[in-house]
Structure formats: C-alpha cells, structure tokens
Amino acid sequence: MLAGPALGALINGLWPSRLRGRVLHGVLACAATGLAFLVALLQHIQLGASGQESIRQSYFTWIASGPLRIDFALRLDPLSSVMCLTVSGVAFLIHVYSLGYMARDKAYVRFFCFLNMFTAAMLLLVTAANLPVMFIGWEGVGLCSYLLIGFWHARDSASRAGFKAFVVNRVGDFGFIVAMLWCYKAFGTLDLHEMAARVGHASAADIRWITLLFLLAATGKSAQIPLFVWLPDAMEGPTPVSALIHAATMVTAGVYLVVRLNALYHHPASAAGVVAWIGALTALLAATIAIGQNDMKRVLAYSTVSQLGYMFLAAGVGAYTAAIFHLVTHAFFKACLFLGAGSVMHACHDEQDILRMGALRNKMRVTHWTFLASTMSIAGIVPLAGFFSKDEILAGAFGANKLLWTLGLAGAFLTAFYMLRLLYLTFYGNTRIAPEVYQRAHESPPSMRVPLRVLGTLAIVGGLIGLPGSWHMLRRYLEPVLPVETGGEPPSALLEVGLMALSLAVVLCGIWVASALFLRRVDGQRCLERRLGEVYVALRRKWWVDEFYMAFVVGPLSTLARACSDWFDPKVIDGTVNGLAAAVGGLARGQVRSQTGRIRDYAIVILTGAFILALCLVLGRV
Amino acid sequence: MPADLHVSTETYILVSALLFVIGMAGFCLRRNVLVMLMCVELMFASSGLVFVAAGRDRADANGQVYTLLLIALAAAEVAVGLALVVAVFRNRRSVDVDLLSDLKG
Numbered sequence: 001m002l003a004g005p006a007l008g009a010l011i012n013g014l015w016p017s018r019l020r021g022r023v024l025h026g027v028l029a030c031a032a033t034g035l036a037f038l039v040a041l042l043q044h045i046q047l048g049a050s051g052q053e054s055i056r057q058s059y060f061t062w063i064a065s066g067p068l069r070i071d072f073a074l075r076l077d078p079l080s081s082v083m084c085l086t087v088s089g090v091a092f093l094i095h096v097y098s099l100g101y102m103a104r105d106k107a108y109v110r111f112f113c114f115l116n117m118f119t120a121a122m123l124l125l126v127t128a129a130n131l132p133v134m135f136i137g138w139e140g141v142g143l144c145s146y147l148l149i150g151f152w153h154a155r156d157s158a159s160r161a162g163f164k165a166f167v168v169n170r171v172g173d174f175g176f177i178v179a180m181l182w183c184y185k186a187f188g189t190l191d192l193h194e195m196a197a198r199v200g201h202a203s204a205a206d207i208r209w210i211t212l213l214f215l216l217a218a219t220g221k222s223a224q225i226p227l228f229v230w231l232p233d234a235m236e237g238p239t240p241v242s243a244l245i246h247a248a249t250m251v252t253a254g255v256y257l258v259v260r261l262n263a264l265y266h267h268p269a270s271a272a273g274v275v276a277w278i279g280a281l282t283a284l285l286a287a288t289i290a291i292g293q294n295d296m297k298r299v300l301a302y303s304t305v306s307q308l309g310y311m312f313l314a315a316g317v318g319a320y321t322a323a324i325f326h327l328v329t330h331a332f333f334k335a336c337l338f339l340g341a342g343s344v345m346h347a348c349h350d351e352q353d354i355l356r357m358g359a360l361r362n363k364m365r366v367t368h369w370t371f372l373a374s375t376m377s378i379a380g381i382v383p384l385a386g387f388f389s390k391d392e393i394l395a396g397a398f399g400a401n402k403l404l405w406t407l408g409l410a411g412a413f414l415t416a417f418y419m420l421r422l423l424y425l426t427f428y429g430n431t432r433i434a435p436e437v438y439q440r441a442h443e444s445p446p447s448m449r450v451p452l453r454v455l456g457t458l459a460i461v462g463g464l465i466g467l468p469g470s471w472h473m474l475r476r477y478l479e480p481v482l483p484v485e486t487g488g489e490p491p492s493a494l495l496e497v498g499l500m501a502l503s504l505a506v507v508l509c510g511i512w513v514a515s516a517l518f519l520r521r522v523d524g525q526r527c528l529e530r531r532l533g534e535v536y537v538a539l540r541r542k543w544w545v546d547e548f549y550m551a552f553v554v555g556p557l558s559t560l561a562r563a564c565s566d567w568f569d570p571k572v573i574d575g576t577v578n579g580l581a582a583a584v585g586g587l588a589r590g591q592v593r594s595q596t597g598r599i600r601d602y603a604i605v606i607l608t609g610a611f612i613l614a615l616c617l618v619l620g621r622v
Numbered sequence: 623m624p625a626d627l628h629v630s631t632e633t634y635i636l637v638s639a640l641l642f643v644i645g646m647a648g649f650c651l652r653r654n655v656l657v658m659l660m661c662v663e664l665m666f667a668s669s670g671l672v673f674v675a676a677g678r679d680r681a682d683a684n685g686q687v688y689t690l691l692l693i694a695l696a697a698a699e700v701a702v703g704l705a706l707v708v709a710v711f712r713n714r715r716s717v718d719v720d721l722l723s724d725l726k727g
Contacts, residue, residue: 597726599719604650 026102029112030095033119037088044081054078054193056129063132070190075129078478082324083126083256090248090331091119093451097339098240100447101346111151111238118144122249126256130191131180134257138176138221141250142169148245149237161233168230172220172254179213182206196263204269211264211271214257215278222254222308224282229546231305235297239342242297247304247334252327255311259320266318276316276400280407283309285543287414291421291528292539295352296341299422303378304334306411310393313408319396321478326389329462333374333386336455340371343444343452344426354425355525361427364443368427370456375423377459379416380507382500385462391500398499409506416510424518425525634675641668655707655717659700666696 047055054077063070076084095115102111121140128134143166150162180190186202187195202210218224223231223246234246245251258265258275265272286306293299307330314323345352347364361368377386390412398405443449465473517524529536538544645664652658670689677685711717 592727595725595727597723599722600650600653607646607650 026095026099026108026112029116030092030099032116033088033092033095036119036123037085037092040081040084040088043076044085047076047078047081056193058129068184070130070132072133073129073191074124074127074133075193076127079256079260079324080127082328082478083252084123086328086331087122087126087249088119090335090455091115091122091244093454094240094244094248094335094339097243097342097448097451098238100445101240101342102238105238107151111148114144114147114151115240115244118148118245118250122253125253129193131183132190134192135176135180138217138253139173141245141253142166142173142221145169145234145245145250148241149234151237151241155236158236161230161236165230165234168227169220172217172227175213175216175220179210179217182210182213186210192260195261199263199267204267207264207267207269208271211261211267212274214261214264215271215275218254218257218275218312219278220254221257222251222312223305224254224278224309224312225285228282228286228305229549232298232301232542235295235301239297239338239345242301243335243338243342246301247338248331251304251308252311252331255308255315255323255327258312258315259323262315262320265315272316272318274316276313276397276404279309279312279314279316280397280404280411281309282306283313283411284407284414285309287411287418288539289542290418291414292536292542294355296344296354296357296422296426297338297352299354299418300334300337300341303337303415303419304330306415307334307378310390310408310411313404314393314396317396317400317404319393322389322392322396324478325465326393328465329377329385329389329459332455332462333377333459336370336374336452336459337378339448339452339455340367340374343367343448346444346448347442354422356432357426358429358432359427364427366443366449366452370452370459371423371427373456374459375419377462379419379511380412380503382504383463384460385458387504388463391503394503395496395499409503412503413506413510416507417514420511420514421518421524424514428519430522631675631679634671638668638671638675641665641671653718653720655710655719658719659703659707662703663696663700666692666699 054075056073056075058071058073061069061071095112098111098115102108105111118141121137121144123137125134125137125141128137146162146166148162149165150159153159153162183195184190186206187198188201189195189198199207216227220227231246231251235242237245264270265275283306286302286309290299290302290306293302307326311323311326311330314320314326343364344357344360344367347360347367348357351357373384377384380387380390394405394408394412397408444452517527521527532539541547642665645661645668648661648664649658652661670692673685673689673692675685677683677688707717710722714721
C-alpha cells in the first residue's frame, strides 16, 4: 500500500548515472515523485473511504530478539496522510523546478538521484509505524541533507557546511536514540500506537526525560535553539535543495515528531513547556537576526528557523493542529519564496546580495507576484494562508501563557518587517545592479515558472483548510489522531476576533515601517544601520552564536581530539606496544649472549648443572 | 682379600674424586682438543677406581666387572672422538677448540 512512493523514488534514486539522456533522468525523477503524490492522494481517499482510523501494513520482521520484536511497518492515518500529501506535492513541484534550475549543471543526474532519495526517506519518516523505522527515515533525510548541501563539493564552504549540518544533526540523533531506548524501557514497545495506549505505564520522570530527549532530536532536525546553527550555512546548497529540505520538508520532521508523540507531550509531567519556550525564543531570535542579513537566502533561512519556532510554540502549548496547519502553509509560501529567490539569482547571474538588486518587478512578472503573495502570506495578511495559521498559533499561545503570546507577537512584527525589506530591496525602487546584467535579466523558463505559480496560489488560498471556528477542515480531519487540545482557542469569539485584529495591526505596523524605510527612500539600509547602531552589528553577526560555539564547544573538543591523536595515540598507546616489543627484544638480546658457540662454555654449564643436581640428591638423602 | 686393609676405602674414593675434579677442570680449561680428550679419559679412570674400591669394600666381584665394561666404553668413545678431531683438523688445520664457534649467536 504505502510501498509505492518510498520504493518508486528509491529505485530511481539508485539508477546508474549516464552522461547522455540527462533530461530523461530528470523527467524520470519528476515522474517518480509525481507518482508518489498520486499514490498519496489515492491513499488519502482510500483512508477516508475505509472508515477506519488508521491502516497499518507490516512488511517483514526486522528484528526479533527475545521479547523484542520490531517489524518494518508503515501506518497511514490522518496525520501521516497530511504529511505525505504535503511532502510529495511540494517535492514534485520542486523536482519540476529543478529541471530548469539545474539544466546547465554538470552533476545533473546526481542531483536528481539525491533529491529522490531524500523524498523517499522523508516519506518513510512520516509513514513509519514504530520508532526504529522512523529513525531510518530520520537518518536518511539527514544523510541526503548532507549530500545535497555539499552538492558542489569542490567548493570548500559548501562541503564544510554539509559537514556542519551533519554533525549538529548528530547531536540531535543522539537524543533520538537515547529517547528511543528509554521508551522501550518505559513502555515495553516501540510501536507508536502502542506507546500512546501505554502512556500510563511510565513514571513521571520517564516522561519528562523522554520528551526532553526527543525535543533535543527535534531541535537538531528543525533548527531550533540550541542546534540551529547549521541551517544558515546550509544555504550553500542549490536553491531547490534549500526550498525542499530546509523549508518545506526535512526541517518539519522535528515538528512532526513532537506532534506524533502528542500522547507523551500531553502528559502533565512532560517537557511540553520547554518545547513552547524554545519555540518562542527561537522564533524571536531568528527574526532579529534576519533583519541584519543581506544575503537573500540567509534572510529566508533565518525566517525558516523563526517560523519553525512558531510551530514548536504551538506544539508546546498543545495546539497540535495549529502546528501542522502552519507546517503546511509554511511549506507553501516558504518553498515559493526560495524558488522565487532562485529565479532572481538565475536572472542576476547568481547574485545573492539584496543590496545589489532592485527594480526587478517589471523584469520578472511571475516571480514578482508569487514572491509578493508569499511574503504577504508569511507576514500574516488576511485572507492569505499564513494569516490563519499564524493566528491560530498566537491564539493558542495566548490561552496558555501571555508572555509566550507577546514573544510571538513581537516575532510577527519583525517577520513582517524583514520580509518586506527583502521584497522591496529586491524588486522595487531603483536598481543597484550593473547595467549589462540588468539588461539581460529575464523571467525564468516555464519549468521554473509553473511551480512558482502553483505554490503562490497555494500560499494565497491554502488558508481555506483551516478557517477558524466550525469551518476548520483540518482540525476535523486530524481529530482522531490528536487529542482535545489544551490551551487551545480562547473561549469567546469576541476575544478571538480581537486577537486577530491586534496581530493584524502589529503586522501592518511592521509593513509600514519597512515601507517607510525601503519603499520610499533610497538610503533605507543606511538609515536602518544608523538607527540600530551597535544592535545592528550584533544582528549582522548573528549574535555571535557561531563564534560562541566555536570557542566553547568546537574549540575544546578539537583540542581534545588533537591531543588524543597527536600525543596520546603515538606516545602512550604506540609507546606501550612498541615498548613491550622493545622490552622483549632486549630480553632476547640479553639471552643471546649465552650462546657463545664455544664448547668449553657449554661444558662448564653442563658440568655445573650436573654438580648441582648431585648436590640436591645428596642433600635430599640426608 | 679380606685381610686388614692398610688403605681404607675412603682414601680410594678421595683419590677418585680428586682425579675426577682434575679431569673436569682440565676439560673446561684447556684449549687443545686432544688434551680435553685425555681429561675425559681421566674422568673415566676415576669412576673406574670408584667401582673397584666399592667392589673390594663389599667383597663383590661385580665392581671389577663394571670397570671392564667401563674400559670398553672408554675405548669406543675415544675412537669416535679421535675420528671427529681428525675430521675437524682436516678442515681447520688446528686443534684449538675455541675456533669451533660456528654455533655462536
């Protein structure tokens, strides 16, 4: 049943690469992903028609060791269905986009191979029925992320970025593994469904630690505090990679994990509060950093971190549906933004600095309107998709903790500000591009335009699945899987509308400031820098987080590693082994001296021995 | 003869021991192969003397019988030894035993 998407993509992923017929490979990859989407759609319908809550399919027994029995099983339920559709749908669009974007790249085939592999792994992750299978998908996406970030491995910065992503992710994986083992100890099973049923078996301490450890894993995958440092560097990879992996799919794996384990996080002793706080703080922190970035993709990267923070905030306060809703809408508008950025970069000859762009509005109509729509969506303008999802999160936060809500609101202001800044500096105003480049700047080919159109439209109308009140299709759909949410919507409708109005007002303020600075004046950037002064330097330098990690974590560890490899290993270990050998050798050489080859010496030895023997005999007698 | 013995058995043993030790010392300390062989003969002789003395002490004729056997043995050993010496001499033109240290090391 579910083997379709996973295997289809897998087979294509392992196809041997050939130089000729490149386009065929690309088309094949797109077809595989498209097939995956169709299968996901069919399964969605099938699930609805079957009237069951979920369908589980076991393929083979993977591990059978004593009482432990893990089989390779996949489960389809409303949550995984939503994820499947989102993942395969967006992945398909990005595959199509890549046909155009990567057309001139030499490693075209390898790209599609990895992209497909990634899609397969991600689909495995979201349809897994138990933790170990999910972990396979988890590791798989991590691996593909590494491969794709460092795709242009000849570039030093790219391969280092890939390495950084993988290592930081590994810290999270450590959390996952320990949590998984703990789960087995606490619940006696690793099947997700079973675990949910047996929540009562575990002690409060168990729940607290398990949820904390899974949170660690999620922060690694979804780039939250403290493991977000790999995401901005990951922008070294090709733009479709950034769109797919680091906006729409892989980074949402952490959110999916928390939502999937909602039975655990629902428990009073869980670390759900920590989740919410980390989410809120990350959202705010990343938003501040985004203001100080001039690289198009970096702004979007920090934006992703920030929006993921919102999703974690929602999950932490128990508003799981809101988290998934935002996940889906974010996939739409963020992917659209990244693809749009790629389009702009292609037109401007791989320029990424927005301070060197401008006035592209008329040159690239489609890119412009889709970028505009997505920007408005992420800022949260009614009635676009982002408005509904973000508002639902804020409403949930308000019900849980006013301070969290304030942080979220502040983040919304900043989001509007930096996104509009990005928009204006790129598309409006006077151009700061070199004339020859500007002359030749043109709109992208259809393979890139069509996905942009589709995603842009979805960014606009995607909110329909989550209209507040009784029209909330998504909540109704996900109800069987997610419990009644605590700290959900505030009771009265009036309060709800009030909150919506307030957040809308805040967002409009942000847009107004951005317009004042960047739309109407030419020296907006300089003005901003002057106004913020030293704060701006901190923002530009990302609050020196990377430097902090280098000094306090990476530095000591690599010093330790070097001490081990350069001193301990040669001197102590090799010393011991070689020393032993030398000692034996010395002993042997000492012994050799007794072999003189002279008969007289041997005779003396023999006679001495005989004499001693005789002595012993005589003395023994006495 | 079971008459009063002027020379006690202990004296014989002592002389024999002396002879043996002299033979042993000579074997270990002389460099000439032929002298070493002579020392071996000396050691043989000393043990023969012990046998005879013990036989006289116990009035048993077996002591002398063993001595005869010993002489035969010594003769055989000398034959072989001298043959070896001759072979070595033919190769090395010397009877210095210290030069035969090919097994060194």
